[in-house]
Structures are given as structure tokens and as C-alpha cells.
Amino acid sequence: RKENFDSIPDLEFNPIRGKIVHAFFDKRNLRQESDGLADEINFEDFLTIMSYFRPIEMNMDEEQLDRFRKEKLKFLFHMYDSDHDGKITLQEYRNVVEELLSGNPHLEKESARSIADGAMMEAASICVGQMGPDQVYEGITFEDFLKMWQGIDIETKMHVRFLNVDTIAHCY
Numbered sequence: 001r002k003e004n005f006d007s008i009p010d011l012e013f014n015p016i017r018g019k020i021v022h023a024f025f026d027k028r029n030l031r032q033e034s035d036g037l038a039d040e041i042n043f044e045d046f047l048t049i050m051s052y053f054r055p056i057e058m059n060m061d062e063e064q065l066d067r068f069r070k071e072k073l074k075f076l077f078h079m080y081d082s083d084h085d086g087k088i089t090l091q092e093y094r095n096v097v098e099e100l101l102s103g104n105p106h107l108e109k110e111s112a113r114s115i116a117d118g119a120m121m122e123a124a125s126i127c128v129g130q131m132g133p134d135q136v137y138e139g140i141t142f143e144d145f146l147k148m149w150q151g152i153d154i155e156t157k158m159h160v161r162f163l164n165v166d167t168i169a170h171c172y
Contacts, residue, residue, distance in 0.1 A: 001040045016099050019079045024049050028078050035084045053158060070146070072158050077145050087139030090120050123148055 005011060005021045014020065023029055025038045029052070030045050032038070038045070052075040056068060080088040080096055097116040101107050124137035127144035140148070 013103075015101070015103050016079075016096065019082075019096065019099065022082075023075065023079050026078050028084070029075055069154060072154050073145060073149055074142065076154075076158070077142050080140075087141055088145070089139040090117065090137075092139075093120055 002021055011017050024041060027036045027038055028034060030038060030048055052072055080092055082092050094113055094116040098112045101112045123140050127147055
């Protein structure tokens with residue numbers, strides 16, 4: 001249940017803690033349905049979510065690496081797309097930036113909003129190109145999100161490192 005995540009010390013001070021916990025219960029990430037939240041997850045669901053954070057394997061070919069990368073980016077996309085409409089809107093992006101910067105007492109909410117607005121304009125220029133004065137950028141689609149992350153090494157940045165423990169050595 002969501003309240004079980006309250007006892008995880010490393011999450012306690014994470015500014016996007018709510019988004020991370022939400023992602024564990026997002027049915028899109030659980031590969032169950034296209035929308036909604038689960039009330040609770042079982043061990044298998046937990047492993048499904050943790051699989052997004054596994055490190056790359058050295059024997060993966062290009063096709064496997066591409067699929068692996070897209071899975072990780074889809075998970076991140078779902079964290080931003082809080083209304084599940086397939087687009088990250090300016091307001092959704094503002095919310096995430098404000099959460100990320102909320103721990104900085106020297107940064108006002110208006111500054112965080114300006115940062116988000118600038119990033120969204122950059123996204124529009126990357127994904128749509130030059131827009132006319134009457135055009136409105138509706139939001140970042142998953143295809144846009146892939147373009148924006150092009151060249152960024154998400155495969156090694158988004159992973160959890162687990163300790164290798166030799167269980168036999170502890171049995172002596």
C-alpha cells in the first residue's frame with residue numbers, strides 16, 4: 001500500500017516522493033491497463049516496477065537496448081503525465097519543476113514557473129520546430145519525449161545498484 005512507502009528513509013526527503021510512489025501504483029507501469037491506479041501492489045507488481053531500474057546487461061544487442069531505453073523513458077513519461085492523457089502539458093511540467101525545486105528556500109514559485117516555461121518552449125522548438133504566432137504547443141507526447149532524451153544516457157542513470165551478497169559465505 002502507498003502508506004508502506006512512508007517508512008522508506010531514502011524517499012522521505014525526496015522532493016518528488018509523491019510522484020515516485022504514485023508511479024509504483026500506476027497501472028500503466030504495472031503493464032495491466034492503460035489508465036488508473038492500483039490500491040495496492042503485490043510482490044510481483046513490485047518486481048515489475050523495479051525492473052525499470054535494472055542496469056543494462058553487457059550482452060544486449062541494439063534492438064534490446066532500444067526496447068530497454070524506451071521502457072525506462074515510458075516509466076518517466078508516466079511520472080510527468082499525471083492526468084494520463086498521453087501528453088505532458090505545461091501545467092503538469094510546472095508541477096514537477098515546482099516539486100523538484102521546493103526544497104530551495106531561495107527560489108520563489110514564480111522562478112520555478114519561469115524555468116518550466118522555458119523548458120517547455122525548448123521542448124516545442126525541438127519537437128515541432130518553428131511555430132507560427134497563432135500555434136499553441138499542446139504538450140509533450142511520448143514521441144516528443146523520446147526526441148528530447150536523444151543522446152542522454154538514461155540506461156545507466158536510471159538504475160538501482162544492488163549489493164552482491166555471497167549467501168554461502170554467511171552460512172559458515
